[in-house]
Amino acid sequence: GDLASLSNDDLQRFYTAANERYQAFKARGLKLDSTRGKPSADQLDLSNGLLAAVDEAEARGGGDLRNYGGGVNGLPQARELFAPMLGAPAAQVVVAENSSLALMHDSIVYALLKGVPGSKAGWSTEPVTFLCPAPGYDRHFAICAQYGIKMIAVPLTGTGPDMDVVEKLVAEDASIKGMWCVPKYANPTGDVYSDEVVERLAKMKTAAADFRIFWDNAYAVHHLTDKKHEIANILEACAAAGNADRAFVFASTSKITLAGAGLALFAASPANVAWMTKNMGFRSIGPDKINQLRHVKFLKDFAGLQALMEKHRALIVPKMNAVLDVLAQELNGRGVATWTNPDGGYFISFDVREGCAKRVVQLAEEAGVAMVPAGNTFPNGNDPKDTNIRIAPTFPALDGVKLAAEGIALATLVGVAENELKKRGQAA
Ligand code: PMP
Structure with missing residues (x-):
């Protein structure tokens, strides 16, 4: 007993x-x-086919993918392929390098130094706080700790964060600029955000005008049962609530193809995508387009994925x-x-x-x-x-x-x- x-x-x-x-x-x-x-x-091993998915002629094609060029937002076919997973039109999808954590890290650094659309200045000119549904992903919290961002833990309910707590905090405290969310099959609790939670996140009044949700949908397609959960579309919910720029959506193929050699993905409003690609353009001339084409050839389409x-x-x-x-x-x-x-x-x-x-x-x-x-x-x-x-x-x-x-x-x-x-x- x-x-x-x-x-x-x-x-x-x-x-x-x-x-x-x-x-x-x-x-x-x-x-x-x-x-x-x-x-x-x-x-x-399931993705070994990826390793040789592109031959020389294909690599030379499309304006010679071996070379610089094509911009930072990624190969059009790859943006098309991942659009359904991210819940955004391909034009609002960025396909980057191999790590979505790096994209999240960089977007926080850009925000701290330069601000985001709607900011008066870089976030780092004042104290910054993030809401952290917990238990959560340790590396999210480590980024905040590294850059001196204060964290407030928020309880999870099984269907997402306790929204009464979230709404109260973001309404009162203008230093709260961000919030981590792993909205599906969350690491580690397995939370799947309910439609109501998504709706309230999109609609809630925030004291900070440049508040951002870091929507890390790392496990969007990682079902383990026949109950293939679909969650509400955060970008559409935010747009409908008049907060079109509120969400940054991240995902990757790290647990779809190769954890160390996959693709990192970003989607957001047109203004946020323009902001992101502008910042990325200072950091890099462009991503590894050969790996992007390999993913397109290997996965073929969303059904293949x-x-x-x-x-x-x-x-x-x-x-x-x-x-x-x-x-x-x-x-x-x-x-x-x-x-x-x-x-x-x-x-x-x-x-x-x-x-x-x-x-x-x-x-x-x-x-x-x-x-x-x-x-x-x-x-x-x-x-x-x-x-x-x-x-x-x-x-x-x-x-x-x-x-x-x-x-x-x-x-x-x-x-x-x-x-x-x-x-x-x-x-x-
Ligand atoms: N987000 C979550 C919630 C994770 O669990 C992980 C670890 N797989 C990552 C991001 C890291 O993803 P990536 O390999 O794309 O950096």
């Missing part, structure tokens, strides 16, 4: 038994990895299920943790009893399961309840995934039992 309801003696016995299993697991000296959300080698995602799904689902099975088997009914069962994306968000996440991660690490530090999913690495842990099951092979989940489950039993003993003033 629930650890909290056990008698002191039963709790001691429970702790001893769990610890024996934990120590035996540790003694196996395994080296397992549950750190980053990386595609497995099998997943990368979706067909590829089905192959990813077939590889990821057994790993997700393996983790969910182990967690259910080991932890159900113990009152030690709760976790998500996402309809898409790359992660399981695992919440252990308050005050235990750091200890559980430490125990898992000591038993050979590499984890991201507890707290990483919150701004400044500070999970105020010390509860959230991100599980990333895609990268290892299936047996490694199962073992890692077992290690995490045993670490949880030991860590939380320890915590309960301590609470009762007993030694573990």
